[in-house]
Amino acid sequence: MLDEGVLGELFTRTFLAAGSEEDAPAVPAGTAPPPTGDEVERAAAGWGGDAYRAWDVGGRTLLVWRTEWDRVEDAREFQETALRRLERTHGARKNLEGAALFARSGRLMAVVARGEAVTLVSSDDPALLPVALKAVGGA
Numbered sequence: 001m002l003d004e005g006v007l008g009e010l011f012t013r014t015f016l017a018a019g020s021e022e023d024a025p026a027v028p029a030g031t032a033p034p035p036t037g038d039e040v041e042r043a044a045a046g047w048g049g050d051a052y053r054a055w056d057v058g059g060r061t062l063l064v065w066r067t068e069w070d071r072v073e074d075a076r077e078f079q080e081t082a083l084r085r086l087e088r089t090h091g092a093r094k095n096l097e098g099a100a101l102f103a104r105s106g107r108l109m110a111v112v113a114r115g116e117a118v119t120l121v122s123s124d125d126p127a128l129l130p131v132a133l134k135a136v137g138g139a
Contacts, residue, residue, distance in 0.1 A: 001053060001054070003054045004052060009044055016035055016040045016081050016082060039081060043082075046075070048070045061125075064120075067119070069116045069118070072115060079111060090102035091103070098113075107123070108126060108129045109121070110122075112133065112137060119136045
C-alpha cells in the first residue's frame, strides 16, 4: 500500500467544484453545466466521513476513496454532483452493473453507490478496475 487516510469534507467540496470551464479540457456539447457553488455546498453538507487507500500494483496505481453520508439522500446528492463533475472532466460515462465508468488520458474512474456510501475507484490499469469494483460491491 502506498498511502491511506482521510481526505475530509473540505477536499470533498474541492473535488466537486473541480469541473468548471477552466478545469474541463474540451466539454462536449450537451454536457450538463458545472455544479454551482450552492450545489457543491449542498452535495458536501451531508458528509459523514471518508477514507482512501492507494496501492502500487506492479508499477500501476489503484486508488479507492469511500465516502460516508449522513443519509441515503445525502449520498445520492453527492453521487449526482460527482457524476456531473466527472462528465465535464472525463467525458461521457458508461454504466456497468451499478457503476458509472469514465476514462481520460489512460486513467479509468468508477463511481459506485450503496446505501449511505459512495465509492470512487481510479486506476491507470484496466485490469485492476474490475477487481477493485467487485471488492467494493460494484460491477
